[in-house]
Amino acid sequence: MNDIELLRVVDFITHTRQPFVELVAGAEVDASWTITSHLIRAGLLQEPLSITQLIQVSGLPYGTATRRIQRLIESGLINKVAAGELGKSYLLQASSVLRESFIQYAQRIKALLAEAMGQRLDTGSDEHYHFGDLHTSIADRLPPETLRLRLASEGKGLTFLFAEDNYFTSLRDLWTDFRANAGSREDFTLLKLPELYDTLLSNATLPESTVDIVALNFPWLSEFADKELIAPLDEAIEEGVISGHDFHPTVWETGAWQARQYGVPLYLTVETVAARRDLFSDANLPYPRTLKELLDAARRLHAPRRGRYGLSWNGARGMPIATAFMFLLDAHGGAVLTRGRTEAVGSGANPDQWRASLDSDAAVETLKFMRELLTVSAPEVLMYDWNRSMNEFMVGKSAMCYLWSMRAARFEFDLASKVKGLVHYLPHPNISGVRCSSPIGGFLLAVPSNLPQERAKLAVQAIKWMTSAGSMRNQIRNGFPVAPLFSVSSDPEMRATSPIVGFVDRLAKQGLLSNSMRPLTPVYTRIEEVLGEEVHAALTNSVSDNVALARAQSRTEALLEASVRWDRYES
Structure with a gap:
């Protein structure tokens, strides 16, 4: 059972108990339920809960409530946590023992509801099905x-x-x-x-x-x-x-x-830069359009002593850093593969014409830029995958974040989000003179x-x-701004549901979406593996930038040559 389901069960039980108190003669508020459910709910929503607040909602006289809560603390069911650095006041949290026993209770309720309402045959295990929104x-x-x-x-x-x-x-x-x-x-x-x-x-x-x-x-x-x-x-x-x-x-x-x-596209996601609207406003900073402006803004907002970094991005070895490098290479006017010397590889390219282009000036400048990013990022950024970089931004520990728009839904709907309603979305900043475009994924x-x-x-x-359009509309209503359909993304109701829907639709209509930043080749995953190793080796100072790019160039050329030989053999 996940946190959303648990919260729905808490709300459902609370709503069923209220009519009993209101309508049944002689009924009284169940203090055990009220105290426990408020502790669980506060934990799920990450809301502070003081002993005064818990006494007030318990429905008991002050002295009785105080003694009841104190017994729960002494028995290890409620934890006291310091509210500040000085430790003069404290907050209350459900202990792991109380939480686990409550989850078992919620799972039992979920199974009973499924049996009564869902007519399911597998109610013996609550993990086989989902507790949906009853509204x-x-x-x-x-x-x-x-x-x-x-x-x-x-x-x-x-x-x-x-x-x-x-x-x-x-x-x-x-x-x-x-x-x-x-x-x-x-x-x-x-x-x-x-x-x-x-x-x-x-x-x-x-x-x-x-x-x-x-x-x-x-x-x-x-x-x-x-x-x-x-x-x-x-x-x-x-x-x-x-x-x-x-x-x-x-x-x-x-x-x-x-x-x-x-294949049929199920969902579309665009890599974007998420920026904290409140921080940019307070610092009177314009949103960045170029890579230089991105670095300048990140430096201005970088405050590690206050627990905030300028930028979160995906630097982990392998797929995360390989993807980051490819997108930033495009932002510098380069490409991983080219036909001849200038044209990036597209879906109609002839394999015999492909060549690696990792020995270019753009590739050198891209690695230099990534080194600059290290100075405005968390010290562990070279271990960050998509989830870790997004979580850092979501809990308020960075001012900007490179991320896929699909993941941005969590900023508005995740119970742990500290940035709800505070995010502005930007297309990929590029160097001056390079046409703005944003990479698509999905x-x-x-x-x-x-x-x-x-x-x-x-x-x-x-x-x-x-x-289908109907299915995608339902997903957008549930907080997933991912529609690749014209009829859905142009729907006023859908655009009002999430700022991401309109943002992506504008990019599409302006021709600013790109599917060629990650080369369209049968050996793509092998190239990604090469870049994931060599770029990470450079940024961790295991090798120089020139050595890393030379090795990446050589290994990629070998993959392309092997692919061409295999195609000839097959034909």
Whole structure:
């Protein structure tokens, strides 16, 4: 049970107890429940709770309440925590013992509600389903009834292999809401990106796929399509089951390889710079448009002695720092791969023309800039992945943050957020003279090529629903600003739901979204691995910048040459 579910259970029980006190003769407030629920709720919302406040809400006389709370403190069920550095006052928190026992109680209530309302067959384990928001209707958020009936007749629900992030978690929770019987959490496998990639490859080697629908990170599409590990969607497109007419063209193209469509974009995310509106206003600073302005602003707002850094970014070895380098290289007017000397590699490039471009002046300047970023970042930034950098900004410990717009939903909806309503979103700053553009990312839904035909048809029907305008509108209402559809992102209601929706839509209509900053090549993941090692080695001073770039250039050229030789062998 996660914190959101626990909070919903607390609210539900509180609401059911109030009518009892109001309507039943002789009924009194249950002080044990009131004290415990306030402690749990305060902990979930990270709100300070003093002994005076707890006495007031207990419903008991002052002396009785004081003695009751003191007994709970002495028994180890309530912890006293100093409220300030001087330790003259203190706050109250539920102990781990009290919290764990309360969670067990909440899990029991969740199971009873599922049995009474959801007509589920698996109520024995509360982890199989999700406690949804009781104030919303589930009917218009479920897959179409025709699809559910077909799955029921098959006797086996769809299975999914997805990324471990808040969007896919929400999608899983929608399917497993306790009021429906659409599926179980056991049908979903959610993995971190490196593990997801490895699992996708291993699943493709099996005689028959163990999952029906898979999620592919945008830059992985070339490799999986080139190796025929996912099925083309030609038939579904010809029959009108799948259509790209409502997608932003740049986004729809992320699912194409060699003029064939293999994946359908599920969600779009744009890397942006999140900036604290209040800090910029207090310092009378303009928002940065160039990399120089970004550094200047970060230096002005960098205050480590006060627990705040100028900028959070993704510097961890591997995928995080490789991605950061590629995007910053583009901001310096460079590219990882080029055709000839100037044109960045796009989806129609001939592999024989590709060459590495990591020996360029732009690559040298990019590493210099990343060294400058180290001076306005946390000392541990070279260990930061996407979650750690985002969390640092979310709890108020940095003034700006490079992050994917998908993750920005947590700023407004996460219970731990300290920046709700205080964030302004900026397109990627570039050096002067370089056209402004923002990198896009996200995930495609695809069908494994080793899935039996009948299951594949069901999978395509499910993909159609999950990528429909109605489904995406529901996700935006739930706080996920990720719509790649024109009809959704231009909807006034959707734009009002989140500032990110309008921000991304403006970038798309101005042609400022780019899908080529991460090279579209079947050897992308190998190149990413090279950059993740060499760039990190340079910034940790294991090697010089020149040595790191020379090694990256040589290793990338070798990967491209091997890829070309393999293509010739195959043909």
